[in-house]
Amino acid sequence: MSTNFWQLLGIEKTTDTTVIRQAYRVKLPLYHPETDPDGFKALREAYESAMNYAKSPEIAVDEMTENSVQAAPQLTEEQIKANEICEAYQALLTDPMRCYNIDEWQKFIGSFYDYPMAVIDSVKWRLLELSYETTNISESCVKILADNLRWRQQLMTQFTDEYEIYDNYLNHIDRGDLFDYTCLPTTNKTLQNATIDYIYNAKWLFWERRAENVYAFLAQDTVIYLPDDKKFMLEFAHWHSTASLKNQSILDYALKCIAEGDEDEDIIIEWKYIAAIQYTLLEDKQNALQAWLELYYSGHYQQKAESWIAGWCTYFEKNYFPLLVMALNNSYCVATDKTENYLHTIPQITATTTARLAALENIDEYPKEIVDFVNWALNISWSYKQVLSILLLDDGNNRLYRLYRHAIMLRHGNEVLLQEILDDHSDDPFEQFILQHLQRQARQHLAWLAELSPVQEFKAWLFDNNENAQLPPQFDPEENGKLVLYARLWLDRFRDIPDIAKLHLYQSLSYANMEMFDWITFLKFNDYYQLPKSPDPSVIANNKEAYWQWYRCYLLVIAITCKPVETAKFLRQENNTFIIDENNPFKPLIEIFKHGNWQNDTELYNLINNDSGLINSVLNNYPNSIEWFIDAPHLIDFDDIAQKMEYTWAQKLANKNPIYLMLLYIIVLNKPEQKNKLDTMLQDITGDNKELIEIAKDLQDSWIIPSSNSQKKYNYIKQIDKIIMLAERLSNYYGICDNDELEMLDKFKNNSDNDLVLRLCAALLIAKHRENRQILESQPLPKNKWWQFWRWKGRTNIKGFIIQLCCSFIVLGLMTVFNNNFELNSPTFSMICYSIAVTNMVFALKRRFNDIDKGEPIIGFVAEILASIFFFAPFWVSGVKYTNRFGPPVEETTKEKEK
Numbered sequence: 001m002s003t004n005f006w007q008l009l010g011i012e013k014t015t016d017t018t019v020i021r022q023a024y025r026v027k028l029p030l031y032h033p034e035t036d037p038d039g040f041k042a043l044r045e046a047y048e049s050a051m052n053y054a055k056s057p058e059i060a061v062d063e064m065t066e067n068s069v070q071a072a073p074q075l076t077e078e079q080i081k082a083n084e085i086c087e088a089y090q091a092l093l094t095d096p097m098r099c100y101n102i103d104e105w106q107k108f109i110g111s112f113y114d115y116p117m118a119v120i121d122s123v124k125w126r127l128l129e130l131s132y133e134t135t136n137i138s139e140s141c142v143k144i145l146a147d148n149l150r151w152r153q154q155l156m157t158q159f160t161d162e163y164e165i166y167d168n169y170l171n172h173i174d175r176g177d178l179f180d181y182t183c184l185p186t187t188n189k190t191l192q193n194a195t196i197d198y199i200y201n202a203k204w205l206f207w208e209r210r211a212e213n214v215y216a217f218l219a220q221d222t223v224i225y226l227p228d229d230k231k232f233m234l235e236f237a238h239w240h241s242t243a244s245l246k247n248q249s250i251l252d253y254a255l256k257c258i259a260e261g262d263e264d265e266d267i268i269i270e271w272k273y274i275a276a277i278q279y280t281l282l283e284d285k286q287n288a289l290q291a292w293l294e295l296y297y298s299g300h301y302q303q304k305a306e307s308w309i310a311g312w313c314t315y316f317e318k319n320y321f322p323l324l325v326m327a328l329n330n331s332y333c334v335a336t337d338k339t340e341n342y343l344h345t346i347p348q349i350t351a352t353t354t355a356r357l358a359a360l361e362n363i364d365e366y367p368k369e370i371v372d373f374v375n376w377a378l379n380i381s382w383s384y385k386q387v388l389s390i391l392l393l394d395d396g397n398n399r400l401y402r403l404y405r406h407a408i409m410l411r412h413g414n415e416v417l418l419q420e421i422l423d424d425h426s427d428d429p430f431e432q433f434i435l436q437h438l439q440r441q442a443r444q445h446l447a448w449l450a451e452l453s454p455v456q457e458f459k460a461w462l463f464d465n466n467e468n469a470q471l472p473p474q475f476d477p478e479e480n481g482k483l484v485l486y487a488r489l490w491l492d493r494f495r496d497i498p499d500i501a502k503l504h505l506y507q508s509l510s511y512a513n514m515e516m517f518d519w520i521t522f523l524k525f526n527d528y529y530q531l532p533k534s535p536d537p538s539v540i541a542n543n544k545e546a547y548w549q550w551y552r553c554y555l556l557v558i559a560i561t562c563k564p565v566e567t568a569k570f571l572r573q574e575n576n577t578f579i580i581d582e583n584n585p586f587k588p589l590i591e592i593f594k595h596g597n598w599q600n601d602t603e604l605y606n607l608i609n610n611d612s613g614l615i616n617s618v619l620n621n622y623p624n625s626i627e628w629f630i631d632a633p634h635l636i637d638f639d640d641i642a643q644k645m646e647y648t649w650a651q652k653l654a655n656k657n658p659i660y661l662m663l664l665y666i667i668v669l670n671k672p673e674q675k676n677k678l679d680t681m682l683q684d685i686t687g688d689n690k691e692l693i694e695i696a697k698d699l700q701d702s703w704i705i706p707s708s709n710s711q712k713k714y715n716y717i718k719q720i721d722k723i724i725m726l727a728e729r730l731s732n733y734y735g736i737c738d739n740d741e742l743e744m745l746d747k748f749k750n751n752s753d754n755d756l757v758l759r760l761c762a763a764l765l766i767a768k769h770r771e772n773r774q775i776l777e778s779q780p781l782p783k784n785k786w787w788q789f790w791r792w793k794g795r796t797n798i799k800g801f802i803i804q805l806c807c808s809f810i811v812l813g814l815m816t817v818f819n820n821n822f823e824l825n826s827p828t829f830s831m832i833c834y835s836i837a838v839t840n841m842v843f844a845l846k847r848r849f850n851d852i853d854k855g856e857p858i859i860g861f862v863a864e865i866l867a868s869i870f871f872f873a874p875f876w877v878s879g880v881k882y883t884n885r886f887g888p889p890v891e892e893t894t895k896e897k898e899k
Helices: 002-008 016-031 036-057 079-092 101-112 117-132 139-149 151-158 163-173 188-206 211-218 230-242 247-258 265-281 285-298 302-316 318-327 351-358 368-378 384-393 399-412 415-423 427-449 451-461 484-492 500-506 513-524 537-542 545-563 564-573 587-595 601-607 613-619 626-631 638-646 658-669 672-686 692-703 706-715 719-730 739-750 756-778 798-821 826-849 858-871 894-898
Strands: none
Touching: 002 016, 002 036, 016 036, 016 079, 016 117, 016 798, 079 101, 079 117, 101 139, 117 139, 117 151, 117 163, 139 163, 139 265, 151 163, 163 894, 188 211, 188 230, 211 230, 230 247, 247 265, 265 285, 285 302, 285 427, 302 318, 302 587, 318 351, 318 368, 318 399, 318 427, 351 368, 368 384, 368 399, 384 399, 399 415, 415 427, 427 451, 427 500, 427 756, 451 484, 451 500, 451 638, 484 513, 500 513, 513 545, 513 613, 537 545, 545 564, 545 587, 545 613, 545 798, 564 601, 564 798, 601 626, 613 626, 626 739, 626 756, 638 658, 638 672, 638 756, 658 672, 658 692, 658 719, 658 756, 692 706, 719 739, 719 756, 739 756, 798 826
16 A cells, blocks of 8 residues: 555554544645645545545555655745745644744744745735634734734635635634733643633633533533633633632632732722632631621622622521521611601511512521511511510520511510610621611611601500590501501500500500500500519610510510410520519419429410419410310310310319319210210219219209209309300200300300309300301291291291281271171181181290290290280390291391381
């Protein structure tokens, strides 16, 4: 096989196609198709033969003989000189020491003076093509050559089809080099090419692809030489920052540039930004925070600094993050004298803050009290009861809880507590950053509290010394007053107010509208508890925590009252510093919470003795307690109550009045399917006591009231007779109570001085009444008309009753007329008339007593007639205004309704 084509390419025999292509590109400028078409043809054939050999070296046949690869024809002098220039240019491009040196390019351009202009004109376009084909060429150097050879000016005349390609190339070199190529090492061309390729690829990914692609590329292990070009290194550092890729070398370079300080201030800020990012990515906690805070306070990159500080917080101080979000809340407020819309003067939670809080990931990983804080901030009602736990934790020894307290006090704090935010300071830079933002918001809140006119008007009424001062209608929630919101916002900030102000609240507002004053007002006016006076300014001056401790003790009262179980667990677990006076009514209960022998809610409940209105009000909020059901009869489920009586309340009910207990069990279990269970329960109560056994039998069978002897023996009270009577009536599905009876039951159950078992009985009867009423109203009972005289099971009002009676008198009158005028003295006729009249009167009475729910049973109906007719009860007693077993009330006509 002839090897002449290998000699022409200038390489040894090889199957490496990359080497063959590189050799071809090196030789190509020497054989231009216009100046040396035969040489170009021979070079092309040699290239194709070499590529064929590389693909199949074993079977390739050298079709190109020594004669076929003809020697290049004799060149002209002009062609030789042109080839010399191309060879010199190729040597410049491949020499690592000269290829990026501008002086070497100037020398090469200066060599053009050694050649005739005709030679330069013939070779200039070969140099353009060679430049275009060469990778990793210096655009800045090529631009000097392009300006000297005037490629741009003559491009249109030289190229037609390829004009756009070369025009784009000239535009490209006009932009200059990506960095200073002279910073590259001059010893290795391969290293130079690898560095340039790497940087160009990274730049393309940065502008054309996502950050994830940039990260994947930059994170690869590779060997390159980073040039000491500050402008490029800043851009290179930004690529890493965008990809969130840590790099110690970039941090070191940034710190060096910052320390030198020989660049513009804006560039130094850029390097500080890069350093802050790299500190963060490298998990250098303190330096990262310091760098971001310095940037933030400098006024540069504030939004990005906020974002990175938030990221730093989630990584290093996760429990501070919801607090930081609230601190960064930035609500613009208009001055109170600059707008007629008062709401614009009050800082609001912005949509950004809400979105950040709502987007918290893994919220359940935070402590419960911080979760409560987040839920409080996201809840439009902003109830202070949601954040009681975190406020109680702030005993003055924990900076985290203190800052959370400040954040909550922006909403619930009075002027004193807002001022405490302004006076606070922290030596920790991160906490001080949060504190400064909380102070900014505290100043906003103090401004509207002191200057907003609706607030001043509301305070003027509240502190009016006139006990009968009427609530202005604009602040009345019942009247949908236009300024109710501003009164609520003020009332949502608890403070020590005089008794006259509490009286105004008590007389004018429902507890639900008193906000943070609801419990203190309820406890005071029921004589359950009086909050101690707030500390004097002189005391506060000597003890900065005095006011907060007073405020915190009030919160403890609220927590005990509305969340007794949670508060008990808190007081038992936390090493708190509550100062409770020995005479404080809550002191015994707190001692049970902290030191009682209990392990669960039931055991704790059994330790608490309901012996006062204060304890009763606490137990009303104790879940699943007897008092809790007494306070909310609408939540009563009789099956659930039976279970609780047997297990949860067994210890609480032990040793109670046996008659009351028997009545309680009969009310709950008086059903055919529960007869055996009821018998067992009653037997446990009575034991072998014959007297109690007899009472239980009478109550169970006939609802008979115990004898007077038993009443005296078992502390029997007067109201139980009424309760037994109502229990008997309500034991039937059609039995319901009238309004007076319901009012009596409600008052009885709410009076904490009454026996707890009887109070529960009263609550159960109210629940039974509601259940029976729903059953009656759900049945397809026919409507009642006053003229339906024949309906024995119907109802009639007083008007219908009188008309029906008149019909009986008309029948008797007609009988008399017929007997006198027509001489019809027939006994049969008279008997028929009397029968019709009497029957009609009986039906009238029955319908009337049905209307007042006294029509059943028949024996009772007859007794009612005998007892009531004497007092003319059917003529003046109003019927029940709701559906009973005889159907709904008689429908009124339109005219009657209008009257």
